Amino acid sequence: MQKIQQYVLFPNHDNAMRLYKELKNLGVRAMIAPTPRAASKCCGVSLLVEEEDLEQIQNCAKEHGVEILKIAAIERDINPMRDRYC
Amino acid sequence: MADYRKMWEDLGMDVETHDQLCAVLPQAFGDVYLSQENRPEGMDYYNMVVADIHGIRPAELIEHQKKGGKVFGTFCVYVPDEIVFAADAIATGLCGGSQFWVPGGEKVLPTNTCPLIKASVGARLDRTCPFFRIADMYVGETTCDGKKKAWEILAEDVPVHVMNLPQMKRAKDVQAWAEEIEDFKKVVEEFTGNEITAEKLAESIKLINAKRAALERLYETRKNENIPISGSDALLISQIAFYDDPGRFTQMTNKLCDELEQRVKDGVSVFPAGTKRIMLTGTPLAIPNWKLHNIVETSGGAVVCEEMCTGTRYFERQTAETGTTVKEQIQALAERYMGINCACFTPNSGRVDDIIRLAKEYKADGIIDVNLKFCNLYDTEGYFVERAMKEAGIPVLGIETDYTDSDAQQLRTRVSAFIEMLNK
Numbered sequence: 001m002q003k004i005q006q007y008v009l010f011p012n013h014d015n016a017m018r019l020y021k022e023l024k025n026l027g028v029r030a031m032i033a034p035t036p037r038a039a040s041k042c043c044g045v046s047l048l049v050e051e052e053d054l055e056q057i058q059n060c061a062k063e064h065g066v067e068i069l070k071i072a073a074i075e076r077d078i079n080p081m082r083d084r085y086c
Numbered sequence: 087m088a089d090y091r092k093m094w095e096d097l098g099m100d101v102e103t104h105d106q107l108c109a110v111l112p113q114a115f116g117d118v119y120l121s122q123e124n125r126p127e128g129m130d131y132y133n134m135v136v137a138d139i140h141g142i143r144p145a146e147l148i149e150h151q152k153k154g155g156k157v158f159g160t161f162c163v164y165v166p167d168e169i170v171f172a173a174d175a176i177a178t179g180l181c182g183g184s185q186f187w188v189p190g191g192e193k194v195l196p197t198n199t200c201p202l203i204k205a206s207v208g209a210r211l212d213r214t215c216p217f218f219r220i221a222d223m224y225v226g227e228t229t230c231d232g233k234k235k236a237w238e239i240l241a242e243d244v245p246v247h248v249m250n251l252p253q254m255k256r257a258k259d260v261q262a263w264a265e266e267i268e269d270f271k272k273v274v275e276e277f278t279g280n281e282i283t284a285e286k287l288a289e290s291i292k293l294i295n296a297k298r299a300a301l302e303r304l305y306e307t308r309k310n311e312n313i314p315i316s317g318s319d320a321l322l323i324s325q326i327a328f329y330d331d332p333g334r335f336t337q338m339t340n341k342l343c344d345e346l347e348q349r350v351k352d353g354v355s356v357f358p359a360g361t362k363r364i365m366l367t368g369t370p371l372a373i374p375n376w377k378l379h380n381i382v383e384t385s386g387g388a389v390v391c392e393e394m395c396t397g398t399r400y401f402e403r404q405t406a407e408t409g410t411t412v413k414e415q416i417q418a419l420a421e422r423y424m425g426i427n428c429a430c431f432t433p434n435s436g437r438v439d440d441i442i443r444l445a446k447e448y449k450a451d452g453i454i455d456v457n458l459k460f461c462n463l464y465d466t467e468g469y470f471v472e473r474a475m476k477e478a479g480i481p482v483l484g485i486e487t488d489y490t491d492s493d494a495q496q497l498r499t500r501v502s503a504f505i506e507m508l509n510k
Contacts (some may be wrong), residue, residue, distance in 0.1 A: 032116075032133040033133060045137040084110070
């Protein structure tokens with residue numbers, strides 16, 4: 001079974017970077033990533049996070065006035081041997 | 087996840103076609119970058135740049151234009167960004183590194199033109215890249231025949247200034263390049279309406295030198311036995327260096343280097359011990375061309391250095407900061423830029439010396455001489471490069487490729503066999 005990955009989507013990169021900074025301060029794992037197509041049709045910055053941290057992440061966003069557009073659960077589809085470049 | 091559609095429409099872009107690139111970029115990036123184990127945390131900045139590559143920086147450039155500033159698009163490491171920034175303008179790279187743009191270039195260029203030129207022309211004419219739409223003026227140079235003709239085609243659509251790069255390195259050629267820079271300065275002054283004073287030029291020389299120093303510091307960490315960053319990541323940083331705000335880029339790259347130097351102290355490597363160290367030499371790898379790095383690093387190798395325009399040619403050697411007059415500063419720029427060893431020069435034995443020196447500095451186990459299809463200059467020079475490597479006892483593999491995925495499996499076979507041979 002493929003692992004499910006959690007992507008946090010934002011209305012703009014400014015919100016993404018503010019939450020990223022706060023999460024780093026809290027020691028919560030978060031990686032900046034391009035928004036996968038499966039999550040949204042728009043290009044842009046999202047945060048790749050762990051499911052177990054979601055509640056803490058949402059609380060952190062609320063506390064710091066960071067606007068989250070949605071949280072998308074996407075099946076992990078990362079394959080360095082795929083050889084499909086762009 | 088900002089919606090930049092309106093901005094792209096206002097730029098006159100073909101948003102529907104551009105969307106095809108947006109659709110494939112996240113997956114390719116995920117495969118090459120998010121698949122890596124133990125990436126430095128500082129890479130998150132560059133992830134952000136790529137995630138919104140056609141949004142954040144273009145929006146900044148447009149903001150600059152709204153305040154009356156100009157944007158110059160450049161294609162080559164010989165074009166002195168210092169002149170542009172000294173006139174309170176912004177220089178941005180315009181090289182195309184995606185197959186997505188190639189068919190657009192083939193509408194007007196012969197098929198047997200290198201993919202970098204075809205992609206660059208296609209990105210402009212098909213209106214599928216915001217950077218190509220934003221640039222007020224393109225700055226070309228005479229580093230190959232394909233480019234020289236491409237400028238003429240582009241000049242029908244956008245203002246183009248071409249710098250005549252000498253093709254030999256005699257003292258009189260350095261003087262000729264200094265005169266070209268002087269002419270370029272006048273063009274930039276006229277186009278921006280801003281005078282380039284000695285004070286302004288001294289400031290921009292420092293700005294660009296600082297960027298080069300940050301890149302040099304990054305590369306220095308790759309010389310260690312424990313390699314703290316993958317070659318794919320280092321390539322991404324080099325590629326972004328051409329587009330990003332130079333001050334911010336320097337700051338973020340130095341911050342990353344703090345982390346990498348700590349990793350070196352702690353003996354942290356992103357590769358297993360004994361991974362073969364590969365140096366690449368050849369033609370530039372413009373963003374988002376990550377194919378060869380990914381193939382090498384998923385085939386048992388570690389890319390430790392790129393003797394390329396997207397690599398050491400871009401940052402090695404600083405411009406002297408001692409000049410107090412514009413004339414002295416331009417002379418210093420001419421000397422610095424004429425020290426770059428590109429295959430467009432004859433003879434170009436300095437490049438072979440560079441490769442041997444770098445192979446030693448980065449402790450390369452093997453070299454891959456990689457050239458873009460139809461790049462006659464680098465392909466021909468490969469004869470000297472590969473012969474010199476054999477004489478120096480450095481294993482070398484010659485590869486010719488383009489931006490398509492069609493040769494990826496064949497490249498994997500060849501690269502794997504090369505690395506296996508190094509392991510014996």
